Amino acid sequence: MKKTVFITGVSTGFGKLWTEALLKRGDNxxxxSRNANVLTELAEQYKGQLLPITLDVTDRAAVIKAVHKAKEHFGGLDVVINNAGYGVFGAIEEVEEKEIKDVFNANVYGTLWVTQAALPIFREQGHGHIIQLSSVLGVYSLPTLGIYNATKYAVEGFSDALAEEVRDLGIHVTMVEPNGYTTEFGGSSAVFGNSIPAYDKVKSALGAIEGIPPEDYGNPAATIPAILEVIDSKRPPLRLFFGKIGFKRAQKVYTERMQTWSEWNHVSIAAQG
Structure with a gap:
């Protein structure tokens, strides 16, 4: 069945690939993108199917206008994919205030503004699907990625609550949690903190901690069938790892957490009073 999809951050990476795949199979x-001119060629190729919109997701008023423009243009809205965002690299001490605020504005508030704009439309229709591009780093943390971790934990937190709030309204919520992929995440779109030599050792050990050698980074094109299956599912999952690393790592992390909580449970109970 033909879908109408609103997707952010389509200039590169997953957003670009998924947009092309959706158009190719006949969806609206x-x-x-911050610069919709990157979509000129696709718009010519898919006249009537593609609505390019220049948008800064940190501008709440512009986001609301863009979402309603899509709804009015196509006559409805089935799926929203919050894909816009970027990575920040650096130990907590290394990242400046402006860099922290900027990434929260894009990754958290941008995702929240789009979500809030779509909800009234979905409620009125009685159906809709919100897909948040989270990360395995919204499930567990890695050193020198703590600020990025914090943005994805925030998205996971409000999306978890949202899923319960809209469960009986015909609205689905899915958090897609990719591991490392060969996208621009660590490239031109990334921000790097000011290097402090004290953290060189933990940075050099990051590869071993994460357990993803360069040859094991995922192929972004392989996510296309996966995202289409999520979009088409009548009962989509609340959370879904993309790639082979997330499940294995999360099992280890949560086993360790449960062990610690169990060992300290007597203190927890005593603290009840």
Whole structure:
């Protein structure tokens, strides 16, 4: 069945690949980027199917206008994919205030503004699906990625609550949690903190901690069938890892957490009073 999809951050990476795949199979797509000119060629190729929108997701008023424009243009809205965002690299001490605020504005508030804009439309229709591009780093943390971790933990937190709030309204919520992929995440779109030599050792050990050698980074094109299956599912999952690393790592992390909570449970109970 033909879908109408609103997707952010389509200039590169997953957003670009998923937009092209949706158009190719005949869906309608409202695709946003800070510079919609990157979509000129696709718009010519898929006239009537693609609505390019220039959008800064940190501008709440512009986000609301863009989502309603998509709804009015296509006559409805089935799926919202919050894909816009970027990575920040650096130990907690290394990242400046402006860099922290900027990434929260994009990764957290941008995702929240799009979500809030879509909800009234979905409620009125009685159906809709919100897909948040989270990360395995919204499930567990890695050193020198703590600020990025914090943005994805925030998205997971409000999306978890949202899923319960809209469960009986015909609205689904899915958090897609990719591991490392060969996208621009660590490239031109990334921000790097000011290097402090004291953290060189933990940075050099990061590869061993994460357990993803360069040859094991995922192929972004392989996510296309996966995202289409999520979009088409009548009972989509609340959370879904993309890639082979997340499940294995999460099992280890949560086993260790449960062990610690269990060992200290007598203190927890005593603290009840």
């Amino acid at each position: 797509v409202a695709a946003t």
